[in-house]
Amino acid sequence: MSVSLTLTYITTKVPNFAQGALVTAGLYTGFALLSINRINPYESLPISFLVGGLIAIGIYLIVLRPLSRRGASVISLMIATLAVDIIFVGIFGIYSDYLFQAKEVYDAKLFYALTGSDFTLFGINGVAYVAPAALALTTIVLYLVLTRTRFGLAMRATVENSNLAKVVGINTEAVYIASWFIAGGVAAIAGVFYSFWLGGEPDIGSILLISMFAGSILGGLKSIYGAVVGGLVVGGSEILITTFGAQYVGAWVTAYETGIPLLVMVITLLVLPGGITSLDWRRLISRWRR
Amino acid sequence: MTILPLAILGITDWSTFLSGLLAFFALYLIISISLNIEMGYAGIPNFGKVLYFMGGAAFSGSVAIRAAAWMMHVPGNVVGFDNFLIAGKITAMLSTDVPASVALIAITLAIGGAVGGILGYISIFPAIRLREDYLAMLLLGSAAFFQIFLSNYTPIINGYLGIGIPNLFAWAGSYSTLGATLLIAGFALVVYVYAERLVRSPLGRTLRALRDNEAAAEALGKDTVTIRRNVLIIASIITGVAGALYTIYTGDTNAAIYDRVTWTFWPWLIVILGGVASNSGVAIGTFVFIFLLQYIDATKFYLQNVLPFDVTWLEYLLFGSLLIVVLLLRPQGILPEKPSHTLANSEISRILEHQHEEKKDAPGTAPDED
Numbered sequence: 001m002s003v004s005l006t007l008t009y010i011t012t013k014v015p016n017f018a019q020g021a022l023v024t025a026g027l028y029t030g031f032a033l034l035s036i037n038r039i040n041p042y043e044s045l046p047i048s049f050l051v052g053g054l055i056a057i058g059i060y061l062i063v064l065r066p067l068s069r070r071g072a073s074v075i076s077l078m079i080a081t082l083a084v085d086i087i088f089v090g091i092f093g094i095y096s097d098y099l100f101q102a103k104e105v106y107d108a109k110l111f112y113a114l115t116g117s118d119f120t121l122f123g124i125n126g127v128a129y130v131a132p133a134a135l136a137l138t139t140i141v142l143y144l145v146l147t148r149t150r151f152g153l154a155m156r157a158t159v160e161n162s163n164l165a166k167v168v169g170i171n172t173e174a175v176y177i178a179s180w181f182i183a184g185g186v187a188a189i190a191g192v193f194y195s196f197w198l199g200g201e202p203d204i205g206s207i208l209l210i211s212m213f214a215g216s217i218l219g220g221l222k223s224i225y226g227a228v229v230g231g232l233v234v235g236g237s238e239i240l241i242t243t244f245g246a247q248y249v250g251a252w253v254t255a256y257e258t259g260i261p262l263l264v265m266v267i268t269l270l271v272l273p274g275g276i277t278s279l280d281w282r283r284l285i286s287r288w289r290r
Numbered sequence: 291m292t293i294l295p296l297a298i299l300g301i302t303d304w305s306t307f308l309s310g311l312l313a314f315f316a317l318y319l320i321i322s323i324s325l326n327i328e329m330g331y332a333g334i335p336n337f338g339k340v341l342y343f344m345g346g347a348a349f350s351g352s353v354a355i356r357a358a359a360w361m362m363h364v365p366g367n368v369v370g371f372d373n374f375l376i377a378g379k380i381t382a383m384l385s386t387d388v389p390a391s392v393a394l395i396a397i398t399l400a401i402g403g404a405v406g407g408i409l410g411y412i413s414i415f416p417a418i419r420l421r422e423d424y425l426a427m428l429l430l431g432s433a434a435f436f437q438i439f440l441s442n443y444t445p446i447i448n449g450y451l452g453i454g455i456p457n458l459f460a461w462a463g464s465y466s467t468l469g470a471t472l473l474i475a476g477f478a479l480v481v482y483v484y485a486e487r488l489v490r491s492p493l494g495r496t497l498r499a500l501r502d503n504e505a506a507a508e509a510l511g512k513d514t515v516t517i518r519r520n521v522l523i524i525a526s527i528i529t530g531v532a533g534a535l536y537t538i539y540t541g542d543t544n545a546a547i548y549d550r551v552t553w554t555f556w557p558w559l560i561v562i563l564g565g566v567a568s569n570s571g572v573a574i575g576t577f578v579f580i581f582l583l584q585y586i587d588a589t590k591f592y593l594q595n596v597l598p599f600d601v602t603w604l605e606y607l608l609f610g611s612l613l614i615v616v617l618l619l620r621p622q623g624i625l626p627e628k629p630s631h632t633l634a635n636s637e638i639s640r641i642l643e644h645q646h647e648e649k650k651d652a653p654g655t656a657p658d659e660d
Contacts, residue, residue, distance in 0.1 A: 072617065078423065079562065086609070087610035090610065093599070207434070256438065261431070262435045
């Protein structure tokens with residue numbers, strides 16, 4: 001999820017508050033196909049990817065591109081993405097009501113982890129293998145695309161300096177649309193994995209948004225690899241701290257799980273505003289050796 | 291719009307509708323004006339508006355019932371199971387005790403303002419350091435976490451179950467809602483006048499300079515950090531008091547009502563709809579928005595029978611799209627920012643008249659006719 005947020009951030013230079021909506025879109029696509037058409041969410045992953053990607057392109061083309069062409073400020077763009085998020089909360093609300101009443105899916109408003117349609121391997125749910133594998137695959141594919149293909153080169157050039165990229169003949173619009181499509185798809189797939197693990201509800205995106213922001217900020221907001229590390233640290237610390245906290249402090253700790261990404265965000269912003277990718281590791285190591 | 295008989299507009303109880311309209315108009319005017327001071331004049335994108343409102347509303351409600359129980363010597367667990375019993379008992383006692391009611395109203399408002407101010411003071415540390423996008427993310431996150439804190443830490447307002455607070459206008463009898471409404475309206479007027487004066491003061495000019503060109507303002511010797519800090523604290527106090535007013539008005543509070551759509555996004559929509567950095571625009575924006583919202587609320591049961599989903603979601607769609615449409619077609623809002631006059635018009639004309647008279651009195655000069 002943080003990876004996708006960073007992708008949209010580097011292309012439009014605006015934190016996308018509607019990113020949670022993309023995750024929810026994937027989550028509900030998987031859920032609806034499972035409950036109505038009985039398709040396993042793993043099999044419908046491509047459809048979820050497509051839905052998330054198309055929504056992301058829609059957001060970019062209908063809202064963000066016209067606004068930034070009008071020279072809207074960062075604040076205007078941010079509030080526009082927040083408006084998009086609220087529109088989607090409405091859409092998912094309507095959709096889950098519709099599933100509930102017309103299609104008689106009685107857990108549409110709040111469903112629990114879809115472990116029933118997951119497979120198990122060595123006694124652990126399949127999503128525990130698939131999600132990290134998908135993350136690794138996404139990272140490797142993105143790495144290869146960015147460094148080994150003409151498109152990746154065009155994309156990096158556009159991010160570095162979009163005017164210069166236009167001058168040398170790169171179709172920056174196509175680059176933007178493609179990166180929003182990938183970002184939306186990745187977010188949607190993350191949503192499907194999330195539903196295997198913890199279930200979902202129409203407003204789930206707004207809760208997840210904090211974790212995504214924390215992951216991206218920790219990763220430095222400008223680097224995809226930083227976001228991978230940031231997302232892993234945030235997600236890992238959330239689970240580790242709440243598990244250990246519940247064991248040694250008391251069960252009430254789990255309720256404050258959302259506080260952990262917030263804490264990560266605050267600490268990162270106050271101590272290391274550039275994120276981990278801004279660190280000069282070589283200097284740090286040599287200083288530590290001395 | 292054609293003029294239709296009132297009953298055909300779909301509202302049967304117009305007095306309730308209008309009093310609710312006034313209360314929410316005044317309440318949102320307070321919040322939107324404070325957001326306008328922060329965002330429009332000082333350039334702080336406060337995406338965590340609900341945080342200050344929630345703090346003011348929850349803590350003032352919590353303190354109000356405790357203080358009332360203490361003053362009236364009512365024993366028991368005031369925020370626990372028998373809360374509504376206790377609140378009812380105190381309401382009955384307060385209905386004959388005007389001084390105690392007034393004292394409690396004052397305490398509630400003071401606590402609301404204090405909590406808002408404290409939260410504002412805490413948010414200064416990131417606000418003066420961070421760029422606007424980082425700050426927006428941080429404030430949005432903090433507000434979400436604070437709501438989770440309130441819903442899980444039950445001693446304050448008993449989480450999602452909520453607490454009832456005594457009716458502090460019980461002495462007004464059947465006019466108690468009207469009393470609370472007028473209190474909100476009075477405070478809204480004070481805030482509006484204050485904001486208008488602030489904009490025309492030297493501080494207002496400094497704020498605009500700071501927003502438009504921070505480097506230049508600093509070069510002219512303006513202490514940007516202190517100014518931003520003061521603005522954020524003032525706006526937070528105002529929002530906190532608004533929260534306390536809302537708690538007094540509704541008579542109960544719970545952690546579920548403080549969502550970012552209602553208390554962060556709607557004020558943003560109002561400010562952008564009305565006109566950023568334009569107080570009169572914000573007032574018009576508030577009226578338009580609140581009228582639509584209240585009208586939909588009062589008539590939505592007609593639609594509810596037809597549609598297979600909750601009509602509230604349509605509000606989200608409608609107002610979310612409205613914001614984007616306004617940003618695309620009229621980003622300056624209904625009444626855009628105008629160059630502000632440092633002196634009021636009447637003041638300027640008074641001075642001119644004064645000069646005129648002086649000229650008339652002076653010998654040898656004819657009064658100029660133009």
